[in-house]
Amino acid sequence: MSIIERYAANPILTKDDIPYPVATVHNAAVTKMKDEYIMLFRSHKLNGRSIIGIARSDDGFNFKPGPRPFMEPVGVGLFSEYEEYGVEDPRITYIDGEYLITYSAYSRHGVRIGLARTNDFSDIERVGFVTEADHRNVVIFPEKIDGMYVCLNRPHTDIIPWSIWISYSPDLLFWGRSELLIKPLSYHWDEMKVGPGAPPIKTDKGWLHIYHGVFSTMDGSVYRLGVALHDLKNPAKVIGVADEWILEPEKEYERTGYVHNVVFSCGAVPEPDGTVKIYWGGADTVMCVGVAAIADLVNLCLEKTRPPK
Ligand code: BMA
Numbered sequence: 001m002s003i004i005e006r007y008a009a010n011p012i013l014t015k016d017d018i019p020y021p022v023a024t025v026h027n028a029a030v031t032k033m034k035d036e037y038i039m040l041f042r043s044h045k046l047n048g049r050s051i052i053g054i055a056r057s058d059d060g061f062n063f064k065p066g067p068r069p070f071m072e073p074v075g076v077g078l079f080s081e082y083e084e085y086g087v088e089d090p091r092i093t094y095i096d097g098e099y100l101i102t103y104s105a106y107s108r109h110g111v112r113i114g115l116a117r118t119n120d121f122s123d124i125e126r127v128g129f130v131t132e133a134d135h136r137n138v139v140i141f142p143e144k145i146d147g148m149y150v151c152l153n154r155p156h157t158d159i160i161p162w163s164i165w166i167s168y169s170p171d172l173l174f175w176g177r178s179e180l181l182i183k184p185l186s187y188h189w190d191e192m193k194v195g196p197g198a199p200p201i202k203t204d205k206g207w208l209h210i211y212h213g214v215f216s217t218m219d220g221s222v223y224r225l226g227v228a229l230h231d232l233k234n235p236a237k238v239i240g241v242a243d244e245w246i247l248e249p250e251k252e253y254e255r256t257g258y259v260h261n262v263v264f265s266c267g268a269v270p271e272p273d274g275t276v277k278i279y280w281g282g283a284d285t286v287m288c289v290g291v292a293a294i295a296d297l298v299n300l301c302l303e304k305t306r307p308p309k
Helices: 077-082 293-305
Strands: 026-033 036-044 049-057 086-095 098-105 110-118 126-130 135-140 149-155 164-169 176-182 193-196 201-203 208-218 220-230 238-242 265-268 275-283 286-293
Touching: 026 098, 026 286, 036 086, 077 098, 077 110, 077 126, 077 220, 086 110, 086 135, 086 265, 098 135, 126 176, 135 193, 149 193, 164 193, 176 238, 193 238, 201 265, 201 293, 208 265, 220 265, 220 293, 238 293, 286 293
Parallel strands: 026 086, 026 265, 049 086
Antiparallel strands: 026 036, 036 049, 086 098, 098 110, 110 126, 135 149, 149 164, 164 176, 193 208, 201 208, 208 220, 220 238, 265 275, 275 286
16 A cells, blocks of 8 residues: 555546646645645746746645736846746745745756745745756755754755755845755666655644655656655754655556656645645646645654665
């Protein structure tokens, strides 16, 4: 039996549900605003560049998309220069009464991370860029720790396999004190690269972090999901990284599509009953959801571990 139970009616959102022309619906951030689930999903437009749409749900499974895109590259100022090729893979963190949205901004200068904020998912304010080029997958912790904002991120480098780092900020704009926490492990399912997935979830045993890992095969790359647990007071301390993946492309909607053999998560919603709804893009084409017991994921990090780096 799988540690994540796939929702029987997956995929939960596809291009056919969207009232404007898109080729894909994937890699969505999901959060709860009062009793409503809000999903920000990535779509390829028909020119191959990405935008972000919004969908809402009462139960976390049945989502109704909004009539128009939520975020598109803006045409003015610094943002126009750095978002020219599209906005991708959002993450949402609710902290101090507002929702922070991090996203990958692509341009002729590479990929970097933009930060936006909203109180209500109708008005959105772009705050700034929080990295230079060659960073993706920034997830912000839902609490400040010792007065600092904390994030996990993933710089690109030719020197080592792409790894998960931690950084701190007093004001959300300036980030530093960076340290490498989790590296791909040779001859392992995540040996090619790892990257933060969903923003970390607070549990009594530590911060639970769902990440993605990539393995290269003769048939292309396979994207899977894994879990790690970070110390509550000092998240730079990795308590355990599970040796086994928690989800791999198995279903047709994960194995075939825009990019084959991909499950990629940007969001998970913990529920009061001790479960977590995990959202993932299938084959960069559709959105899917599954449910896991938080305790099972935590135990996997504690009981079957591999070295973090
Ligand atoms: C990564 C990113 C993700 C995508 C994945 C699989 O490099 O581009 O957005 O889901 O590849 O194609």
